[in-house]
Amino acid sequence: MPKDHGIGASSKRREDKRFLTGKGRYTDDINLPGQAHAWFVRSQVAHGRLTGVDTSAAEAMPGVLRVFTGADFEGVGGLPCGWLVTDRFGQPMQEPGHPVLARGKVRHVGDPVAVVVAETAEQARDAAEAVEVEIDELPAVLDMKAALDPDAPLVHDELKNNLCYDWGFVEENRAAVNAAFETAAHVTTLDLVNQRLVPNAMEPRVALGDFNPATEDSTLYTTSQNPHVIRLLMGAFVLGIPEHKLRVVAPDVGGGFGSKIFHYAEEAFCTFAAKQLRRPVKWTCTRSEAFISDAHGRDHVTRIELALDAEGRFQALRTETHANMGAYLSTFAPSIPTWLHGTLMAGNYKTPLIYVNVKAVFTNTVPVDAYRGAGRPEATFQLERVIDKAAREMGIDPVELRRRNFITEFPYATPVAVEYDTGDYNATLDKLLEIADVAGFEARLADSKSRGMLRGLGLNCYIEACGIAPSQLVGQLGARAGLYESATVRVNATGGLVVMTGSHSHGQGHETTFAQVVADMIGIGEDMVEIVHGDTANTPMGMGTYGSRSLAVGGSAMVRATNKIIAKAKKIAAHLMEAAPEDIELKDGKFSVAGTDKSVAWGDVTLAAYVPHNYPLEELEPGLEETAFYDPNNFTYPAGAYACEVEVDPETGKVTVCSFAAADDFGNIVNPMIVSGQVHGGIAQGIGQALLEAASYDDYGQLLSGSYMDYAMPRADDVPFYRVDHSCATPCTHNPLGVKGCGEAGAIGSPPAVVNAVVDALQRAGHTGVTHIDMPLTPARVWAAMQG
Amino acid sequence: MTKVSMKVNGKPVSGEVEGRTLLVSFLRDTLGLTGTHVGCDTSQCGACVVHVDGQAVKSCTMFAAEAEGCEVTTIEGMANADGSLSTIQQAFQDHHGLQCGFCTPGMVMSAAALLAGTPKPTEAEIRHYLEGNICRCTGYHNIVKAILAASGQDVSDIGGDAIAAE
Numbered sequence: 001m002p003k004d005h006g007i008g009a010s011s012k013r014r015e016d017k018r019f020l021t022g023k024g025r026y027t028d029d030i031n032l033p034g035q036a037h038a039w040f041v042r043s044q045v046a047h048g049r050l051t052g053v054d055t056s057a058a059e060a061m062p063g064v065l066r067v068f069t070g071a072d073f074e075g076v077g078g079l080p081c082g083w084l085v086t087d088r089f090g091q092p093m094q095e096p097g098h099p100v101l102a103r104g105k106v107r108h109v110g111d112p113v114a115v116v117v118a119e120t121a122e123q124a125r126d127a128a129e130a131v132e133v134e135i136d137e138l139p140a141v142l143d144m145k146a147a148l149d150p151d152a153p154l155v156h157d158e159l160k161n162n163l164c165y166d167w168g169f170v171e172e173n174r175a176a177v178n179a180a181f182e183t184a185a186h187v188t189t190l191d192l193v194n195q196r197l198v199p200n201a202m203e204p205r206v207a208l209g210d211f212n213p214a215t216e217d218s219t220l221y222t223t224s225q226n227p228h229v230i231r232l233l234m235g236a237f238v239l240g241i242p243e244h245k246l247r248v249v250a251p252d253v254g255g256g257f258g259s260k261i262f263h264y265a266e267e268a269f270c271t272f273a274a275k276q277l278r279r280p281v282k283w284t285c286t287r288s289e290a291f292i293s294d295a296h297g298r299d300h301v302t303r304i305e306l307a308l309d310a311e312g313r314f315q316a317l318r319t320e321t322h323a324n325m326g327a328y329l330s331t332f333a334p335s336i337p338t339w340l341h342g343t344l345m346a347g348n349y350k351t352p353l354i355y356v357n358v359k360a361v362f363t364n365t366v367p368v369d370a371y372r373g374a375g376r377p378e379a380t381f382q383l384e385r386v387i388d389k390a391a392r393e394m395g396i397d398p399v400e401l402r403r404r405n406f407i408t409e410f411p412y413a414t415p416v417a418v419e420y421d422t423g424d425y426n427a428t429l430d431k432l433l434e435i436a437d438v439a440g441f442e443a444r445l446a447d448s449k450s451r452g453m454l455r456g457l458g459l460n461c462y463i464e465a466c467g468i469a470p471s472q473l474v475g476q477l478g479a480r481a482g483l484y485e486s487a488t489v490r491v492n493a494t495g496g497l498v499v500m501t502g503s504h505s506h507g508q509g510h511e512t513t514f515a516q517v518v519a520d521m522i523g524i525g526e527d528m529v530e531i532v533h534g535d536t537a538n539t540p541m542g543m544g545t546y547g548s549r550s551l552a553v554g555g556s557a558m559v560r561a562t563n564k565i566i567a568k569a570k571k572i573a574a575h576l577m578e579a580a581p582e583d584i585e586l587k588d589g590k591f592s593v594a595g596t597d598k599s600v601a602w603g604d605v606t607l608a609a610y611v612p613h614n615y616p617l618e619e620l621e622p623g624l625e626e627t628a629f630y631d632p633n634n635f636t637y638p639a640g641a642y643a644c645e646v647e648v649d650p651e652t653g654k655v656t657v658c659s660f661a662a663a664d665d666f667g668n669i670v671n672p673m674i675v676s677g678q679v680h681g682g683i684a685q686g687i688g689q690a691l692l693e694a695a696s697y698d699d700y701g702q703l704l705s706g707s708y709m710d711y712a713m714p715r716a717d718d719v720p721f722y723r724v725d726h727s728c729a730t731p732c733t734h735n736p737l738g739v740k741g742c743g744e745a746g747a748i749g750s751p752p753a754v755v756n757a758v759v760d761a762l763q764r765a766g767h768t769g770v771t772h773i774d775m776p777l778t779p780a781r782v783w784a785a786m787q788g
Numbered sequence: 789m790t791k792v793s794m795k796v797n798g799k800p801v802s803g804e805v806e807g808r809t810l811l812v813s814f815l816r817d818t819l820g821l822t823g824t825h826v827g828c829d830t831s832q833c834g835a836c837v838v839h840v841d842g843q844a845v846k847s848c849t850m851f852a853a854e855a856e857g858c859e860v861t862t863i864e865g866m867a868n869a870d871g872s873l874s875t876i877q878q879a880f881q882d883h884h885g886l887q888c889g890f891c892t893p894g895m896v897m898s899a900a901a902l903l904a905g906t907p908k909p910t911e912a913e914i915r916h917y918l919e920g921n922i923c924r925c926t927g928y929h930n931i932v933k934a935i936l937a938a939s940g941q942d943v944s945d946i947g948g949d950a951i952a953a954e
Binding site: 012013015016017018019020021022023024025026028029031122200201202203204252253254255257286287288506507508509673674676677680681682683684685707708709713714715716717719721722746 | 806808816817821822823824825826827828829830832833835862863864866867873877880881882884886887888889890891892893896911912914915916918919921922923924925926927928929930931932933946
């Protein structure tokens, strides 16, 4: 029987009622008395010298309070980059400045040049039209390889070229890897593009700055996945506000997918302008503006080569990737194509020699940073595509080729610096074959054929490193922040609990799942536990939510704090029952003395903690509140196997996803319903990448796919019902809950399954020359592939 | 400025608006009904769907002045009179048809309009009808399932949350 409460139960979400009745409180729902409105004037060209900004006409417009330009931010810091990558020659990456408002040059369409603040949003918008921006246009640098040409125009004049870094991993393996290719029985090579995507959380970004002149406190309400990180970055590096005078609130946030991790110029602007104007200043992003100001994702161009012996055993892997940074370094941008990508190139396989080369390049495009999966989808896609291609070339069944190379013993140290603690890749693959009904494929193929359609089956495996991350390790790798997580558990006198977590929920359901964990540990009802998050004023310093880390890292901190609570409560219970603390057992919310019928209730103990009349005050402080920080000693390694079946219309090239199955190993699971939901959403994003989505620039650096009219978001009729399973669980060995994280898996594992399926369909139909089609697999591309 | 009057969730309301004021702005900014959301500026995402005289309308695509004299229903008006969730709202919770909640008001309003005209829609009809509502979180699986369930259809054989580790 499935559990009906606590860890392992599909508890219904407590968040839902407010969202279903219109009572959510998103940043744009907050309005402060006296609030003014900001509208950004953005560059309409990709690259140019900023020769003048005339604000006089705008300043004379109705309702305008002030027009800000880059000159107002002299003496204000730029937006910091949180990760320093060291190149393969031991040199630090080239790190250009990133001003809040452009100075000297504009470097991408959407680069903010000026901001109008007015009484109403409409007045600010009207006046923004009257700001005259003079730009001497320069040739735009768009193609990454062309950007590295010695004659290419410079995105940043102060840098020696457009190369951020040339990273080799593991550099010491380079010669050995190359040697292995010389002697390999078979080498499969694949050139591919992992196209640029726009994350597109449904809630556009919003920032609302406030300043109290009496106390000199600043407050920023913002759509963020990590309010403490924003407070630290903006306070320390941009505006010079110490943490105790700056509060950052991220209330209900409408999705993030990575794009709301980063510190953005608009946040700093609204906080700054509120202090200047002594009025709250609010900015609400339009969707069109989001397309040119939210950090984009992916954008890798890769050559991958796999060396195999005659039996198909992997001998060596070599990749060369050009990774687009865009015009500036977004907060975590340098780490994505390196440490979140190179370290995953072993995948699920025993490849003894691996070398990854990544050239990160500046271009006149929107900055690129983490988007759901962040580096790991790029690693998985190229690896699982090249394995499929190798299987076809060598005449080995793709499932068998994978099995032949699976890592089967754990812990396993890969040649790319990570150690997988646990896993069972055969088990998830077996489960996948079952739930995808692979045995029944031939019958479905025959049915498709009878209707004149092509059909294909694609499978792949994936592994990811989650629970980002051990602070000391990431520090060695260049992170400029610690990546622990925190929790404070406050027990009230009458027995209810409030958990204040540094994690942030923006759709993941932490308010439900975190309560399940704590309630289960104590043996009380979930409704006795409240979860507080999103406000630096009432949560301990934490690093927020991304990289599938909330339960693995934040949940672990919460378990630690709860264990401290239980230990203290047992001492109180022991005192009340005149027993030894080590004899006290806690079960179902009741403390009892082992071997006796003596017991006291949870509420008796919590009341004693706050009304300490009969209490060991000489040994124990009153009260029941504990804080814990948790810094793991390794990443977690969720893994699994995915399968997709497609039909391809031979007349038009249109691809229909007929079925999609996912077998994941997430370790232990707190709420299966929520975990399935996370996988569903990730799969849709992966299908979106595989078939629909692409951020496309023209030769002048104009974003062609700049709205939902042009950027093809997956819609309900683009996807099927999914079959998901997470019963193959090998619990994480190093965190107290044994959990691995589930937020990104769907987006990581699904794109290669779709592309493998389409290539399979075309191959089965006799298009044997088609070994790869670049994403998105639009009808035009698939049709063109079929024409040879 | 023009004066507009309409009924919103059964209550008569009025306010001064500019000619260009969108219905969604009137609902959110003038009336403080912030349950209706704005997710795009091209009438694509559907986060702003409300009912105007019983029809599902994207309130970012209609001027407030156009709603003069109309009966408007927003997400705030969808729960039962006693405050409990309506059948559709309850189905969304029961089947985990929402995550971040931002597209949810529009999804519920569209689902209600669909079921009003098509009480027992097929999966394909639901997916087609939701073409104008974008969700980035759920992959639509549980939204479609919730709407099927709200229409009284059996969803027990639709895979998803039942399969899990014990």
